[in-house]
Amino acid sequence: MKLPVYLDHSATTPMDPKVLEAMLPYFLENFGNASSRSHVYGWTAEEAVDIAREQVADLIGAHATEIVFTSGATEAVNLAIKGTFENYAEKGNHIITCVTEHRAVLDCCEWIERNGGKVTYLPVDEAGLIDLDALENAVTAETILISILYANNEIGVIQPVVDISQIARKHNVLFFTDATQAAGKVPIDVEEDGIDILSLSAHKLYGPKGIGALYVRRKNPKVSISSQIHGGGHEKNMRSGTLNVPGIVGFGKACELCLENLSQENEALTKLRDQLERELLKIDGTKINGSIKNRLPHITNIAFEKVNGDNLLLEICKEVAVSRGSACSSVTSKPSHVLNAMKISDELALSSFRFSLGRFTTLSEIEYSYSTLSEIVEKHRNIVKLSVVKI
Ligand SMILES: Cc1ncc(COP(=O)(O)O)c(C=O)c1O
Structure with missing residues (x-):
């Protein structure tokens, strides 16, 4: 992989x-x-x-x-x-x-x-x-x-x-x-x-x-x-x-090619995205940002509570390439204007990540992503807890 x-x-x-x-x-x-x-x-x-x-x-x-x-x-x-x-x-x-x-x-x-x-x-x-x-x-x-x-x-x-x-x-x-x-x-x-x-x-x-x-x-x-x-x-x-x-x-x-495969690809992406989402939501303090009723099949935006978004991103990026906000603004640590408009706090917006899947995404990549992410998030939560204890 x-x-x-x-x-x-x-x-x-x-x-x-x-x-x-x-x-x-x-x-x-x-x-x-x-x-x-x-x-x-x-x-x-x-x-x-x-x-x-x-x-x-x-x-x-x-x-x-x-x-x-x-x-x-x-x-x-x-x-x-x-x-x-x-x-x-x-x-x-x-x-x-x-x-x-x-x-x-x-x-x-x-x-x-x-x-x-x-x-x-x-x-x-x-x-x-x-x-x-x-x-x-x-x-x-x-x-x-x-x-x-x-x-x-x-x-x-x-x-x-x-x-x-x-x-x-x-x-x-x-x-x-x-x-x-x-x-x-x-x-x-x-x-x-x-x-x-x-x-x-x-x-x-x-x-x-x-x-x-x-x-x-x-x-x-x-x-x-x-x-x-x-x-x-x-x-x-x-x-x-x-x-x-x-x-x-x-x-x-x-x-x-998109038109030829639209419904099969839509179905396959929805399945993979839903599995990723289900597993990520098992991590404590995670939630989906935005409506889940009518949305694209390949995107999910997940908020991770009680972690430092900048630190988390630095570690995640070695394992899984995701982004915070749109590509044009993902390097800045300014909260996303989209999440802010949905009344999501700056802090939570900064620890929210967009996962977007594609035609060549495999099940093993999805499995790797959620298991690695769960470990990384847990580690960061412990770091935050330890620093609170020290203070
Ligand atoms: C909704 C939307 N509009 C416009 C653009 C700009 O597209 P392009 O990179 O082709 O200029 C993007 C790219 O991120 C987008 O997501």
């Missing part, structure tokens, strides 16, 4: 070897620019991009023409929020989001505020869910966009996406959801779910890093978004720049 056991798939996933295999020809022999219209090198690249666009669209029930390739979800989120804000400026300048969003969304919302817009940040309850009445009450005549995460990257809790979209439709407001963690893990259908704009990223679903996409609805309603990267007019003028053909091919293949 390779140590530390990798249980940080929400930060990034290893690439599926089948994805790498699909990408390889597009680095060397098929290196053409997908925008070169005058020769076979370009046509070959364009054809590969067209296939991948279909594969990405299929994963979320969209049409290929509704997919805009970006460098990842962060860029897709920027395009969604800033691009809507600019394009719908005549209609209004108000956006509704939620306090537990990923930093990509929160930072874009702060940018909106600095640029003359208004943002309402909805709170969440102790389960991590928004209140639908509060959402509806927050809508004003100026509201142009509701931006609510599909599933949270720290606790895996899935927001009531269909209810949110119904509120958005009722008030003629666009609904954007950052589905970076949910795509490829749970079934998503932009038509059935009533989603107008959606972001996703290849490296969270066994594809390569540096490639993502934004889904932009083409009818009922047709959504228009102002480009944030200007240049040669690629991606129907929404995102200029030479397309990352190998990345796009890999992204497409990764989406195809």
Whole structure:
């Protein structure tokens, strides 16, 4: 078994070897620019991009023409929020989001505020869910966009996406959801779910890093978004720049594999995650953060009481790779804004860890993880007890 056991798939996933295999020809022999219209090198690249666009669209029930390739979800989120804000400026300048969003969304919302817009940040309850009445009450005549995460990257809790979209439709407001963690893990259908704009990223679903996409609805309603990267007019003028053909091919293949195995993988991950959770909960003073009713199959966030989170993490990381908060903030010992929003104390938030499993996680890795963790936590509790006795 390779140590530390990798249980940080929400930060990034290893690439599926089948994805790498699909990408390889597009680095060397098929290196053409997908925008070169005058020769076979370009046509070959364009054809590969067209296939991948279909594969990405299929994963979320969209049409290929509704997919805009970006460098990842962060860029897709920027395009969604800033691009809507600019394009719908005549209609209004108000956006509704939620306090537990990923930093990509929160930072874009702060940018909106600095640029003359208004943002309402909805709170969440102790389960991590928004209140639908509060959402509806927050809508004003100026509201142009509701931006609510599909599933949270720290606790895996899935927001009531269909209810949110119904509120958005009722008030003629666009609904954007950052589905970076949910795509490829749970079934998503932009038509059935009533989603107008959606972001996703290849490296969270066994594809390569540096490639993502934004889904932009083409009818009922047709959504228009102002480009944030200007240049040669690629991606129907929404995102200029030479397309990352190998990345796009890999992204497409990764989406195809996720779709093919969605229900079996969901079931297998749920089983492993539940076993990990059951065993970890046998340790005294542990609890799950967030709702367990509607959540992603591969994430659990566990709080360990009465231990020093920093010290615990230093020891755990040699055995099991987990994280505290999102990858962008896991090195800091600042409590997670998501856990804080759920009224979890700073102390407990700092000794809470996200375990996220993946396609290649094995039962023996899970068994190793919980037995090692139980020993480490017990040892740390004893250290804390001893230091209290000394004082
Ligand atoms: C919910 C969510 N949104 C956006 C991102 C950013 O994705 P990317 O790394 O593709 O920019 C992440 C990555 O952690 C995420 O979890």
